Amino acid sequence: MTAPVLDIRDLVKEFPLRGKAGPKQTVHAVSGIDLTVRRGQTLGLVGESGCGKSTLARCAVRLTEPSSGTVELGGADLFAMKGRALRAARRQLQMVFQDPFTTLDPTMTIGGILREPLEIHGMHRRRRDEYVRELLDRVGLDPGHAHRYPHEFSGGQRQRVGLARALAVEPSVLVLDEPLSALDISVQSGVLNLLEDLQEEFDLGYLLIAHDLSVVRHTSTEVAVMYLGRIVERGPVDAVYDGALHPYTQALLSAVPVPDPRAERRRERIVLTGDVPQATDPPSGCRFRTRCRLATEICASTVPELVEHDSGHRVACHHPRTISS
Amino acid sequence: MTAQNPPLLMVEDLSIAFGTEEGTARAVEQVSLRVESGQVVGLVGESGSGKSVVSAAILGLLPNTARVTGSVRFQGTELLGRTESQLRELRGNEIAVVFQDALSALNPVLKVGDQLAEAIRVHDRSLTKKQLHERVVELLDLVGISAPEQRAGLYPHEFSGGMRQRVLIAMGIANEPRLLIADEPTTALDVTVQAQILEVLERIRDRTSTSILLITHDLGVLAGLADRVVVMYAGSKVEDGPVEPIFYRTAHPYTRGLLASLPRVDRRTDRTSRLYRIPGQLPNPHSRPEGCVFHPRCPHAQAARCDRERPQPSVVGDGHVAACLRIEEIG
Ligand SMILES: Nc1ncnc2c1ncn2[C@@H]1O[C@H](COP(=O)(O)OP(=O)(O)OP(=O)(O)O)[C@@H](O)[C@H]1O
Ligand SMILES: Nc1ncnc2c1ncn2[C@@H]1O[C@H](COP(=O)(O)OP(=O)(O)OP(=O)(O)O)[C@@H](O)[C@H]1O
Ligand code: SF4
Ligand code: SF4
Ligand SMILES: [Mg+2]
Ligand SMILES: [Mg+2]
Numbered sequence: 001m002t003a004p005v006l007d008i009r010d011l012v013k014e015f016p017l018r019g020k021a022g023p024k025q026t027v028h029a030v031s032g033i034d035l036t037v038r039r040g041q042t043l044g045l046v047g048e049s050g051c052g053k054s055t056l057a058r059c060a061v062r063l064t065e066p067s068s069g070t071v072e073l074g075g076a077d078l079f080a081m082k083g084r085a086l087r088a089a090r091r092q093l094q095m096v097f098q099d100p101f102t103t104l105d106p107t108m109t110i111g112g113i114l115r116e117p118l119e120i121h122g123m124h125r126r127r128r129d130e131y132v133r134e135l136l137d138r139v140g141l142d143p144g145h146a147h148r149y150p151h152e153f154s155g156g157q158r159q160r161v162g163l164a165r166a167l168a169v170e171p172s173v174l175v176l177d178e179p180l181s182a183l184d185i186s187v188q189s190g191v192l193n194l195l196e197d198l199q200e201e202f203d204l205g206y207l208l209i210a211h212d213l214s215v216v217r218h219t220s221t222e223v224a225v226m227y228l229g230r231i232v233e234r235g236p237v238d239a240v241y242d243g244a245l246h247p248y249t250q251a252l253l254s255a256v257p258v259p260d261p262r263a264e265r266r267r268e269r270i271v272l273t274g275d276v277p278q279a280t281d282p283p284s285g286c287r288f289r290t291r292c293r294l295a296t297e298i299c300a301s302t303v304p305e306l307v308e309h310d311s312g313h314r315v316a317c318h319h320p321r322t323i324s325s
Numbered sequence: 326m327t328a329q330n331p332p333l334l335m336v337e338d339l340s341i342a343f344g345t346e347e348g349t350a351r352a353v354e355q356v357s358l359r360v361e362s363g364q365v366v367g368l369v370g371e372s373g374s375g376k377s378v379v380s381a382a383i384l385g386l387l388p389n390t391a392r393v394t395g396s397v398r399f400q401g402t403e404l405l406g407r408t409e410s411q412l413r414e415l416r417g418n419e420i421a422v423v424f425q426d427a428l429s430a431l432n433p434v435l436k437v438g439d440q441l442a443e444a445i446r447v448h449d450r451s452l453t454k455k456q457l458h459e460r461v462v463e464l465l466d467l468v469g470i471s472a473p474e475q476r477a478g479l480y481p482h483e484f485s486g487g488m489r490q491r492v493l494i495a496m497g498i499a500n501e502p503r504l505l506i507a508d509e510p511t512t513a514l515d516v517t518v519q520a521q522i523l524e525v526l527e528r529i530r531d532r533t534s535t536s537i538l539l540i541t542h543d544l545g546v547l548a549g550l551a552d553r554v555v556v557m558y559a560g561s562k563v564e565d566g567p568v569e570p571i572f573y574r575t576a577h578p579y580t581r582g583l584l585a586s587l588p589r590v591d592r593r594t595d596r597t598s599r600l601y602r603i604p605g606q607l608p609n610p611h612s613r614p615e616g617c618v619f620h621p622r623c624p625h626a627q628a629a630r631c632d633r634e635r636p637q638p639s640v641v642g643d644g645h646v647a648a649c650l651r652i653e654e655i656g
Contacts, residue, residue: 048515154606184371184607185542186622189586189600196599211515218588218600238593255520256590257545261568263591264549271520273471275485 004072005205006037006060006093006173011069013055017280025280029055031229032069034306035207037173040199042206044216044237046252047226048276053209056226057175060207061095073173091121094166098178099158104150110136110161111146117168131168139164140194156187160194167198173205180215192219213256217241222312225249228279228287231306235313245309245320248288254323286318294319331401333503333536334360334383339395341378341387350610352378355395356562357638358555360504365530365537367547367568370557371607376540379557380506383538384422385412400503417448421497423490425509430493431481437492438477441465444496464495467532468525487518494525498535505529508540519546526550544584548572553644556580559608559618562638566645576647578655579603579619617650625655 011034015027029052037043045053058064060071062078071078073089081089097103104113114132118124124131133143139160150158159179166174176195180188196219198204210216216223217237224234225248233246244250251270258264274291277283286304289295298318306314341353353375360366368376381387383397385404397404399420404412416422424430432440441461445452452460458477465473468491481489490510497505507526511519527550529535539551547554547568554571556564556579564577575581585601588594605622608614614621620631631650638646649655 048517156606185583185586186371186603186607189588190602192588193599193602212588213516214588214590217590217592218594221596241590242593251517253590255516257519257523257543257549258589258591259544259548259572259584259587260591261548261572264545267549269520269524271524272517275488 002038002040004036005039005074006207007070007072007075008033008035008056008060009070009072010034011056011059011071012067013052013059013064014067027279028229028282029279030059030066031282033226033229033231035224035231035234037205037207038221039172039205040203041221042199042208042219044220044223045207045209045226046211046213046216046223048252049211050276050279051226052229052279053226054177057095057177057207057209061093061175062090063095087121091169092172093175094169094171094173095175095177096159096162096166096179099155099182104158104161104165106150109147109149110141110153113150113161114146114165114168117165121169123169135164135168138167138198140190154187156183156191159183159191163191163194163198167202170202171204173207175207175209177209178211179208180210181212188215195219213241213253225252228276228282230287231316232288233313233315233317234306235310239310239313243310243313243322245313245315245322246288246317247292247294250323286316294321330362331398332359333362333364333400334358334538335396335398336379336383337396337398339379339382339397340393341375341382342392343388343390344392345390345611347611351613352391352560352610353382354560354613356557356560358562358565360536360538362503363530363534363536364552365526365539365550367551367554368538368540368557369542369544369547369554371542373559373607373610374557375560376557377508380422380508380538380540383506384416384420385409417444418500419502420504420506421500421502422506422508423493423497423510425512431489433481436478436480437484438462438465441477441492441496441499444499448500460499464499465492467498467528468492468495469521469528470495485518487514487521490514490518490522491525494522494529498529498533501533502535504536504538506538506540509542510539511543511546512541523550544572544587556583559613560610561618562648563619564645564647565638566642566647570642570645574642574645576641576645576652577649578623578625580647582622582624617648625649625651627651 010032011030012032013030017025047053059066078089111132114135115128118128132146136143141160220237223237223240224231227248233249244253251272254270272291277290283290285301286299289299304316304318306316308314336358339353339356343350343352370376438461442457445460461477462473470476511522551568554568558579564580582603603622616632616634617636620626634650636648636650638648641647
């Protein structure tokens with residue numbers, strides 16, 4: 001296996017809530033997560049809204065300081081870096097957001113937006129305009145449109161601009177936070193294919209956050225399933241999708257509708273009851289226990305560790321079993 | 326032929342245009358569809374294809390700037406051109422609607438049970454307080470809210486997003502409407518919450534006589550729930566048929582392209598495989614292509630034909646139509 005390029009170790013992020021009255025509360029957004037992104041591979045991260053995916057991503061690119069734990073980039077501690085080393089790390093590690101419209105300066109042309117990171121990092125001094133045209137061409141946009149403004153582009157095109165901007169500085173890892181969820185289906189597949197082509201060409205490592213489990217299956221090498229700040233299951237995509245062992249993963253997968261009427265009507269959907277508990281007051285032991293049909297006493301008293309079941313397939317559950325057994 | 330009841334809802338040649346600063350936006354063009362009693366009909370299409378505008382026309386909720394032609398008949402009666410008060414009467418009673426945004430549709434300072442009771446009372450003043458309460462609990466139970474007795478006394482903010490959406494559905498079906506229009510009722514919700522909502526819609530389909538017009542951009546949702554599927558592209562209906570032929574004997578090049586663009590949760594893919602990508606972009610409503618609206622993106626488009634002639638729906642199977650000039654040739 002290729003060497004890890006981004007290595008997240010025991011990452012914890014808590015947000016203290018300062019209420020005017022009442023007791024102090026803490027949001028347990030990320031509670032001890034280990035993840036590894038390798039060059040040329042995609043790690044998909046899935047989980048329901050509010051489970052901590054974006055918080056983890058922001059820590060991974062040093063947009064947020066973790067409460068504890070480490071993030072290593074190419075073996076060096078990202079949070080210990082300063083000056084030149086930090087600048088180099090920031091270049092290596094790029095983040096792409098859901099709708100780059102909100103992060104693209106509306107007063108700048110696309111060409112200006114793509115030139116900016118090159119100026120910051122002092123790259124391609126002599127041939128910036130030419131390089132910008134190459135970038136636009138590479139992400140499937142008309143190089144002649146460099147003088148246009150963000151609002152003149154559609155959602156899918158803006159996402160391509162966002163990708164071009166991230167690629168401009170020749171990174172090794174992209175952290176993609178819901179890069180497709182604002183896009184229509186006929187546009188989404190083009191961006192998805194582009195992501196895969198770029199990965200092959202530049203040997204990029206991806207941390208891909210998506211709530212669409214189909215997208216993750218299609219794109220990822222490995223998948224990690226998150227629930228209330230913790231990873232509950234993780235492993236090679238097919239191992240997890242075809243042989244999920246954690247009750248939460250099973251429920252999540254069973255909830256995804258498939259575009260096949262006979263299969264869809266035959267399928268047993270596991271409908272979870274109850275709500276996701278508050279991140280300020282997560283359940284003791286296994287955080288999924290309040291909604292788990294297999295929960296027993298030990299689930300309330302002891303936090304289940306992520307244990308390896310098959311090569312690379314890990315599960316954090318006291319009573320793991322496949323859905324058919 | 327024996328005399329038949331008219332279909333519950335019959336939309337014929339519906340066209341809707343808006344006058345805007347940039348010119349005329351042809352939002353919907355010559356769309357026909359029907360919903361029979363007890364059916365779930367799915368209306369699917371990408372953003373801007375005209376789904377919400379069609380539903381607004383059925384509900385009489387289009388703005389004054391809209392120019393509407395065609396016909397919308399409900400139980401045989403024409404709805405277009407009716408007065409606002411006639412339509413309002415119909416909306417609360419016979420046709421109900423559920424939109425995507427549940428939080429803004431509920432009153433934050435009223436208990437959920439009281440809001441539900443009010444929705445019932447507006448159209449049925451004969452119920453006693455006790456009967457009203459029983460009906461509220463029954464409805465909350467029908468939409469899968471556990472401990473409905475207690476929960477009726479809570480406020481909307483004490484409900485999760487999925488529960489609020491289910492309360493809205495309960496309000497929608499409170500008066501046992503003949504038709505429930507659900508416009509993207511699960512969009513932006515987590516899959517686990519979506520599964521709860523789909524379960525509720527399934528229950529309505531199986532246990533009540535209410536028909537559902539389900540608007541979505543998710544073909545997977547329709548695969549499990551719909552009896553019929555209507556596919557829209559850029560304001561036009563491109564395909565319409567029973568659910569199985571739509572998925573297994575897909576006729577229109579756009580519908581085929583859409584299905585081939587979908588990544589699948591139930592299939593292994595090797596790393597080199599790529600999804601189909603429909604080339605080009607969705608057209609803007611101010612400059613819809615001449616001829617077949619899909620021709621600039623269609624792999625089967627024929628010059629001097631598809632860019633000139635507007636295809637009409639033609640029969641490709643039992644109750645299955647597709648609007649494509651080359652339907653015979655492309656098989
Ligand atoms: N700056 C902050 N202050 C306090 N709480 C926060 C902050 N940022 C995030 N949280 C909380 O941390 C938890 C995780 O949030 P996060 O945005 O990481 O979730 P997510 O998995 O990305 O959700 P989504 O799928 O909706 O984007 C939530 O409970 C959220 O309310
Ligand atoms: N009041 C209006 N004035 C002008 N144009 C309008 C108006 N309402 C809708 N449109 C246009 O009509 C077209 C169809 O819009 P509609 O909202 O029906 O799409 P939709 O299929 O529901 O899309 P989505 O999936 O994004 O909800 C769009 O191009 C839209 O811009
Ligand atoms: S540890 Fe217990 S509660 Fe948690 S998922 Fe496993 S069986 Fe369920
Ligand atoms: S009419 Fe022509 S362009 Fe339109 S879908 Fe058929 S083949 Fe394609
Ligand atoms: Mg997020
Ligand atoms: Mg709409």
